[in-house]
Each structure stands twice: as structure tokens, then as C-alpha cells.
């Protein structure tokens with residue numbers, strides 16, 4: 001065995017021992033290249049999801065029915081943009097630049113959550129996104145507060161606080177519709193029908209099919225598996241649907257006393273794969289809109305660059 005492979009094994013052993021001892025890994029620490037790449041993949045995809053996720057809801061800001069609803073929705077969509085920024089910053093600590101991440105998204109090399117490729121057809125969809133999509137996101141993100149990489153874990157703490165407000169505003173909106181006129185209740189039910197299954201897909205493939213899970217669990221990047229988190233979401237959301245008087249669109253859904261969990265029907269993985277591979281209802285629109293918004297923002301990035309250069313040259317002059 002060569003000296004360098006002994007050294008590498010030693011570094012790997014110490015790295016895993018720190019993780020096993022629940023110590024956080026920080027940007028300055030040694031880490032295996034595959035751990036770094038996995039984090040860049042997951043954190044950047046998470047960031048892209050937050051930013052692309054602004055589009056379906058942004059579509060309704062001008063059509064919100066009251067000033068209060070509009071103010072709440074505006075604040076929520078701005079929060080999502082902020083979440084994207086925390087996450088891009090966390091990924092940057094791993095040595096990848098913002099430009100590289102944006103390029104990967106726009107070229108279709110980096111994914112974002114499949115759910116944002118579905119259209120928001122009615123006002124009730126805004127309630128369903130808050131209730132179900134943010135509800136699913138928060139189940140996943142609470143678990144990620146204990147992820148092994150320090151900057152990601154700390155970002156999650158802040159994001160979870162905001163996400164819980166998002167979930168509550170969505171559920172409150174759905175409740176108001178469900179308790180409203182027959183037409184409003186039907187709108188809420190239709191939104192639940194369309195968003196339920198895509199929300200379950202947010203947790204990713206079943207554990208046995210999940211390419212990255214085993215390694216990510218060993219590194220404690222993921223603390224709970226895709227299926228465990230999905231089950232948690234179903235268990236907490238079904239009673240909320242019942243309370244609202246809405247029916248979850250799954251004929252196989254029933255409480256399993258022996259397991260202490262709800263059983264639910266099979267997920268349509270063909271649909272998931274179609275959407276993830278770029279052929280969902282809105283994939284093209286989402287990326288076209290992103291490219292346009294990014295191009296229109298070029299003058300802001302240019303102004304920031306010039307400002308930074310001026311600051312640097314002034315500092316250099318002062319130091320001379």
C-alpha cells in the first residue's frame with residue numbers, strides 16, 4: 001500500500017468518525033470529493049427549486065382576491081427567493097460559483113423539484129401549494145436541520161421558520177374556501193385532487209430505487225429516507241384534509257392500526273420520470289422565464305461588479 005492511499009484512508013476514517021459522533025463538517029474541513037459533489041448537487045437543486053418555485057405562485061400575485069391575500073402571497077414569494085439565496089450561498093462554500101450553478105440549471109443539467117412543473121390554474125392552487133407543497137417541503141427540511149454539513153444545516157433552521165408560516169397560510173386559505181360556497185369548496189377539492197400525488201413525488205423515488213440515499217444516509221447528509229418522510233407527510237396531512245371536509249384522491253388510503261400509519265396507493269412513477277426528465281406540463285415555460293428574468297437582471301450584476309471594482313481600487317489607493 002502506498003503512503004498516499006494510507007493517508008487517504010486515514011482521512012476518510014477520521015471524517016466518518018466525526019460524522020458518526022454528530023460533529024458538523026465545516027467548509028475549511030477536509031472532506032471526500034464525492035461528499036462535496038453530493039452536497040453541491042443537492043444544495044444547488046434545492047436552491048433552484050426555491051427560485052423556480054416562485055413562478056407558479058407569482059402567477060397569482062396580481063390576481064389575489066383581497067389586499068390581505070395579496071400582501072401575504074407577495075411576502076411568501078419573496079421568502080422563497082430569499083431561501084434560494086441562502087442555499088446558493090451555502091453551496092458556494094463548497095467551491096462552486098453562482099454562475100456555474102445557474103448555467104447548470106438553464107442547460108437542464110441540474111434538476112429542481114418536479115412539483116413546480118405543474119400549472120396553477122385557480123386561486124385554490126395557491127392554498128394547495130402552501131398547504132401541501134410547503135407542507136411536504138417542511139417535513140423534509142426539518143430533517144435536514146440535522147444534516148452533517150454546517151452551512152446547509154444552519155440555512156435550514158431559518159428556512160424552516162419561514163416555511164411553517166407558508167404552510168399555515170396555505171391551509172388557512174384552503175379552509176376558507178372549503179368552508180365557503182359550494183363553488184369555492186369544489187375549487188379547493190379540485191386543487192387537492194391535482195396537487196396530492198405530485199406532492200407525494202416531492203420526496204423522490206422509493207428507498208429501494210433511490211440512487212443516492214444509501215451513501216447520503218451514511219454521510220448523514222440525509223437523516224431520514226425518502227419513504228420515511230413521505231409517510232410522515234401523509235400521516236400529518238390526511239387528518240388536515242378530513243378537518244377541512246375534503247377527500248384525499250386515493251381510494252386505497254386507509255389507517256393501518258397495526259403499523260400505526262396510513263396505507264396509501266401506488267405512485268405513478270412514469271409521470272414522475274416524465275416530469276423530471278423535462279417533459280412535464282410547464283418545464284419549458286419555467287426555464288424560458290428563468291432565462292429571461294436572468295438576462296433582464298444582467299445590469300444589476302454588472303452594477304455590482306463595477307461597484308466592487310471601485311471599492312477595491314479605492315482601498316488600494318488608500319493603502320498606497
Ligand code: BYC
Pocket residue numbers: 041042045046047049050051052053054080111112113114115129133134137138140201202203204205209210211212213216222226276
Ligand atoms: N424532483 O437518489 P434520489 C420549496 C432526483 S422547494 C426532481 O432519491 P436524493 C418551495 C434526484 O435529484 C423544496 N428531481 O436523490 C419553494 C436524483 O437525480 P440526480 C425543495 C428529484 O438527492 C417554492 C434522482 O431523482 N426541497 O420548499 O438522495 C414554493 C434520484 O433520487 C425529485 C429540496 O430540494 C423531485 N421531487 O434525494 C413552495 C430538499 N426527487 O441529482 C415550496 C432537498 C428525486 O442524480 N433535497 N429527484 O440527477 C433532498 O432532500 C433530496 O435531494 C431529495 C432526493 C429527497 C429531493
